[in-house]
Amino acid sequence: MNAAGDDVLVRVENLVKYFPVRAGGLIRQTVGQVQAVDDVTLSIPRGKTLGLVGETGCGKSTLARCVAGLIPVTSGRVTFDGQDITNVPRRAMRPVRREIQMIFQDPYSSLNPRRRVGSIIGEPFAIHKIASGTERRRRVQELMERVGLNPEHYNRFPAEFSGGQRQRIGVARALALQPKLIICDEPVSALDVSIQAQVLNMLADLQRDYGLTYLFIAHDLDVVRHVSDSVAVMYLGRICELGPKEPVYGSSRHPYTTALLSAAPAADPDGAASRQRIILAGDVPSPIDPPSGCRFHPRCPKAQPLCSDTEPQLEVKAGDATTHVTACHFPVMAGEDLAAAGRSELS
Amino acid sequence: MSIGAVMAGAPPETINVQGRSQWHLTWRRLRQDKVAMASLVVILIMVVLALAAPLFVAIVHHPPNVAYPNTGEDVAGNPVGPGTNGFWLGTDGTGRDLFIRILYGARISLFVGFVTTVLGAIAGVTVGLVAGYFGGVVDTILARFIDAVLAFPYIVLALSLAVVVGPSLTVIIAVIAFFSWAAIARIVRGQTLSIKEKEYIEAARSLGAGPFRIMFLDILPNLLAPVLVIATLYIPTAVVFEATLSYLGLGIQPPVASWGNILADAQNFYQQAWWYVVFPAAALLITTLAFNLLGDGIRDAMDPRTERVFAAGQGRRRRAGRNKTGGALDAPNVVPFVPPPGGN
Numbered sequence: 001m002n003a004a005g006d007d008v009l010v011r012v013e014n015l016v017k018y019f020p021v022r023a024g025g026l027i028r029q030t031v032g033q034v035q036a037v038d039d040v041t042l043s044i045p046r047g048k049t050l051g052l053v054g055e056t057g058c059g060k061s062t063l064a065r066c067v068a069g070l071i072p073v074t075s076g077r078v079t080f081d082g083q084d085i086t087n088v089p090r091r092a093m094r095p096v097r098r099e100i101q102m103i104f105q106d107p108y109s110s111l112n113p114r115r116r117v118g119s120i121i122g123e124p125f126a127i128h129k130i131a132s133g134t135e136r137r138r139r140v141q142e143l144m145e146r147v148g149l150n151p152e153h154y155n156r157f158p159a160e161f162s163g164g165q166r167q168r169i170g171v172a173r174a175l176a177l178q179p180k181l182i183i184c185d186e187p188v189s190a191l192d193v194s195i196q197a198q199v200l201n202m203l204a205d206l207q208r209d210y211g212l213t214y215l216f217i218a219h220d221l222d223v224v225r226h227v228s229d230s231v232a233v234m235y236l237g238r239i240c241e242l243g244p245k246e247p248v249y250g251s252s253r254h255p256y257t258t259a260l261l262s263a264a265p266a267a268d269p270d271g272a273a274s275r276q277r278i279i280l281a282g283d284v285p286s287p288i289d290p291p292s293g294c295r296f297h298p299r300c301p302k303a304q305p306l307c308s309d310t311e312p313q314l315e316v317k318a319g320d321a322t323t324h325v326t327a328c329h330f331p332v333m334a335g336e337d338l339a340a341a342g343r344s345e346l347s
Numbered sequence: 348m349s350i351g352a353v354m355a356g357a358p359p360e361t362i363n364v365q366g367r368s369q370w371h372l373t374w375r376r377l378r379q380d381k382v383a384m385a386s387l388v389v390i391l392i393m394v395v396l397a398l399a400a401p402l403f404v405a406i407v408h409h410p411p412n413v414a415y416p417n418t419g420e421d422v423a424g425n426p427v428g429p430g431t432n433g434f435w436l437g438t439d440g441t442g443r444d445l446f447i448r449i450l451y452g453a454r455i456s457l458f459v460g461f462v463t464t465v466l467g468a469i470a471g472v473t474v475g476l477v478a479g480y481f482g483g484v485v486d487t488i489l490a491r492f493i494d495a496v497l498a499f500p501y502i503v504l505a506l507s508l509a510v511v512v513g514p515s516l517t518v519i520i521a522v523i524a525f526f527s528w529a530a531i532a533r534i535v536r537g538q539t540l541s542i543k544e545k546e547y548i549e550a551a552r553s554l555g556a557g558p559f560r561i562m563f564l565d566i567l568p569n570l571l572a573p574v575l576v577i578a579t580l581y582i583p584t585a586v587v588f589e590a591t592l593s594y595l596g597l598g599i600q601p602p603v604a605s606w607g608n609i610l611a612d613a614q615n616f617y618q619q620a621w622w623y624v625v626f627p628a629a630a631l632l633i634t635t636l637a638f639n640l641l642g643d644g645i646r647d648a649m650d651p652r653t654e655r656v657f658a659a660g661q662g663r664r665r666r667a668g669r670n671k672t673g674g675a676l677d678a679p680n681v682v683p684f685v686p687p688p689g690g691n
Contacts, residue, residue, distance in 0.1 A: 068553055090557070097555035110546035114369065114568035124554045157368070173550070 009046040009181060009213045010067060014039050015076035017062050021288060032288045036062040038237040039076070041314070044181070049207065049214040051228030051245065053221060053260070055284060059237040060217045064183045067215060068100055069093050081180065098128060101174035105186035107166035111158040117144070117169055118154040124176040143172040147202060164195035168202070175206065183215045188223060200227055221264045225249055230323070233257045236287055236295040242314060243324030253317050253324075253331035255300050258338050278338045294329065301338055302330045369572065369649070376648035383644025386637040393634055397453035407433060409444035411451045412602040416442050426620040437622040440612050445623065448604040449630050455516070455605045456634065459589040460582040463520050467527030467585075468578045472570070474528065475535025476562045480543055490536065496529040502591075509597035519598050523585045531577055535570055542566050572649040579642035583635035590631055606631045 018033040037059045044050045052060050065071045067078055069085055078086045085096050104110035111120055122140045125131040131139055141151035147168040158166055167187060174182050184203065188196040204227065206212055218224045224231060225245055232242040233254065241254040252258045259278040280299045285291055291298050297307035306329050314325040319334075332338060377383055396403075404410055418432040419442030426438040426445070436446040478489035505522045512518050542548065543566065551561050592598030593607025601608055606627050613623040 065549075070549060070552055094555050097553065100553070102550065102553045104546045104550060106546055110550050112547040112551075112565055112569070115565075116368075123551065123556070127554050127556050127560065170550075173554075177554075 007046045008043045009081055010044040010215065011077075011079040012040060012042050012063075012067060013077040013079070014041055015063065015066055015078065016040075016074045017059075017066050017071070018074045035237050035287050035290055037066065038290075040234075040237075040239055042232055042239065042242060044213055044215060045229075046180075046213055047207070047211050048229040049216050049227050051224035051231040052215065052217045052234060053219060053224050053231060054234035056219060057284065057287070058234045059287070060219075060234055061185055063234070064102070064185050064215060064217055068102055068183050069096065070102075094128075098124075098177040099180045101177065101179040101182050103167070103170050103174050103182060103184045103187045106190055107163050107170060108158075108190075110170055111166055113158055116155050116157055117149075117161075120158070120169060121172045121176060124173065128177065130177075139176070140172075143175055146175070146206075147172045148198075162195075163191050164199060167191060167195075167199055171199070171202065171206070175210075178210065179212070181213045181215065183217070185217050186219070187216075189218060189220060196223065203227065221249075221261060233260065236284065236290050238295055239314065239327065240296065241324075241326045241328075243326075244321070247321060247324045251334055253320065253326040254296075254328045255302050255330075255332055255338060256296050258332050259301075262338075294327070302332075304330060373572075373645070373648045377644055380644045380648065382640050383648070386641040386644065389633060389637040390641065393453055393630075393637070394457060396450055397457050400447065400450035400454060403450060404447055407435065407444060407447065409434070409447050411443065411447045411604055414442040415444075419443065426616060426623055428620070429622050436626050437620065439609065439623055440616055440620075445609075445626060448609060449606070449627050451604040452606040452609055452627065453630060453634070455599055455603070456586045456589055456631070459516070459520060459523065460586040460638075463523040463527055463585040464578050464581045466520070466524035467581060468531055468574060470524070471528035471531025472535050472567065472574060475532040476539055476566060476570075478532070479536040479539025480558060480562050480566065482540075486536070489532075493529045493532050493536070496526065497533070499526070501526040505588075505592060506595070506597055509592065514592075514597050514600055516599065519589055519592055522592075523588050527581050527585065531574060531581075534573060534577060538570050538573065539566055542569050576642055576646040576649060579638060579645055583638035586631070586635055586638075 015037055016035075016039055017037040018035055020030040021032040021034060022028040023031045040059075040063060042050065052063065054060050062071070066073045069078075069088065072087050076086070077084060080096060080100065083096070085093065088096070115123075118137065118140050121143055122131075122136045125136045125139065137154065141154060144151045144154070149165060149168050149172065153161075158169065161169065167190075170187075187203070188199050191199060200223065203214070207214060214227070216224065216227050228245050230243060231245045231248045232239050233248070233256065234240070235256050241248060241252060241257045248257065249261065252261060255278075259280050262278045278301065280301075282299050285295070285298060291308070293306075293308040293310055294300070294303075294312050297303040300307065310329070312327045312329050314327045316322055316324065317326050317328075317331045320326070400411075409415070415432075415438065419427060419434060419438035421427055426440060426442070427434060429435065429437045431437065434444050434446070436444075436449065439445050439448060474489055474493070478486045478493075501522070508518055508522055539562075548561060548565055551565050556565070589598055589605065590607035590610070593605040594611045596608070596611065598607055599605035601612075609627040610624065610631075613620075613627065617624045
């Protein structure tokens with residue numbers, strides 16, 4: 001699926017990432033594969049934000065690391081700005097590194113506790129030999145100001161900052177090289193709600209000012225809705241629904257998306273009563289031995305025999321826009337009561 | 348000497364714009380530790396005395412390798428006691444100034460201690476970082492090599508090398524350094540394995556940092572504390588090892604003075620000249636004890652949460668104490684290659 005719009009910055013095609021599972025003491029043998037990411041295809045238009053949602057362990061972060069070129073991919077292709085960057089050697093990757101930056105989830109472990117803030121934010125300048133000495137200091141302090149930090153804190157250590165301030169340090173570091181793409185791997189999930197809003201608004205401002213493209217990973221659906229232009233929903237290493245955020249949130253077609261949305265706490269508790277929660281049975285299956293056919297079928301309230309045999313492909317379903325694709329044999333219809341289907345299934 | 352009585356106090360940290368590095372905080376805590384500060388003073392005095400040895404020669408006019416058969420020996424040919432004929436600490440078996448020889452021995456001992464520890468730390472840190480960071484086959488080979496070195500009967504190698512190549516300062520330094528890097532490497536490797544999984548390492552990689560930049564600029568600063576502690580505790584080990592080899596006649600060769608070979612000669616006179624045994628042994632004991640206590644203090648100051656490990660400290664002191672009575676022969680206990688518990 002190549003999204004409409006010619007100006008695509010990142011294109012991921014049939015990306016597969018398996019991690020071998022090794023066992024045995026002296027002689028290690030590969031006894032299985034964790035299918036972290038399996039046949040994922042998506043693209044991000046320049047200047048837009050793609051939100052990637054899914055439960056913990058569904059492969060969101062692995063996908064992000066593959067796109068960032070931090071881990072080798074098993075198969076498939078990642079194209080950045082028209083350039084194939086799949087499994088490129090480190091040296092050849094260096095110029096691309098300036099264009100792709102990451103913001104990490106944990107503001108405590110993503111900053112080296114032994115280095116001063118100035119050195120952390122100035123590290124990109126040092127690595128790429130862009131600026132040094134007073135010039136580097138000036139640019140670092142500019143960045144600190146840009147992300148709302150006091151430039152006088154140049155010589156402090158990360159431990160002297162709060163979680164939100166630390167995340168701002170991480171953002172400043174990511175901005176230093178003026179990248180085109182910033183991969184945000186759950187950038188706010190470790191922060192307090194009030195701080196989350198500040199950081200999210202700052203990210204939105206930066207996107208507007210610098211024309212940044214974001215791959216935004218989160219498990220908080222509201223956060224993703226707030227920041228994204230389009231949304232991809234992942235389950236067990238696969239994308240089950242992908243499209244602009246309004247149809248995905250408003251009229252989701254995949255039962256998993258529908259279930260996820262119904263589980264999110266409502267901002268308006270009074271209106272919550274009108275929503276039916278869909279309770280999914282069982283746990284997420286192991287990615288070492290994923291279910292046959294549709295990976296969601298053992299937990300799906302709408303599952304039919306076809307679902308366990310044949311794997312559904314991402315397709316435009318009847319009545320949807322051409323940018324909204326769903327991998328489901330029996331997509332959810334408007335007004336359908338999935339919760340009722342789930343209850344009848346269980347009884 | 349009760350070291351347990353003095354606990355490292357952690358003063359409340361004040362925050363100003365210039366962030367305090369861990370070294371500032373460590374130093375502040377270390378200054379509260381009376382035992383560690385006393386040890387530091389003792390070590391500094393020992394270093395100053397060693398460096399000033401030629402100055403003392405100029406004062407007492409007794410070069411280290413010159414024998415004084417008339418003033419330095421009594422009628423029976425035995426050493427003269429402390430204070431006799433201008434010999435502050437008496438003379439040795441051939442009528443040389445014991446004080447001057449102990450000072451020159453300190454030069455050798457401290458030199459060997461510092462140089463081997465620095466060499467061992469550099470090699471250990473490098474090997475540990477490479478093994479831990481790269482992992483895979485590199486790690487397997489290096490880790491097995493570390494195990495092999497740790498399991499090697501080092502005293503046998505030291506003795507045979509000394510016999511084959513001939514004893515010299517270079518051989519001593521090479522042998523001691525070769526056996527001190529492995530324990531440091533093992534600790535550094537373990538720490539590297541855990542640190543390399545941190546997100547800030549991934550952040551450095553995503554910025555385009557190469558493996559060596561990451562190893563030495565991102566991982567190493569997080570390892571300096573344990574490495575410094577181990578290094579401080581290795582200096583006395585190296586000092587004692589040098590003394591052991593010299594005592595066995597395979598280290599520093601007479602007439603060059605070393606605490607080890609002074610003690611070896613002193614054995615023949617212990618009934619006639621107590622000072623001949625006591626003073627060099629005391630120098631060895633005080634030096635190793637001071638380094639051990641300082642190392643303990645640094646460890647406490649680096650990590651205020653850990654408590655003093657009494658067993659380890661006492662074990663070391665007992666070993667150091669045995670050397671006083673010529674127990675340096677008890678080689679397997681002299682060089683503990685097991686890293687001190689709680690050393691990180």
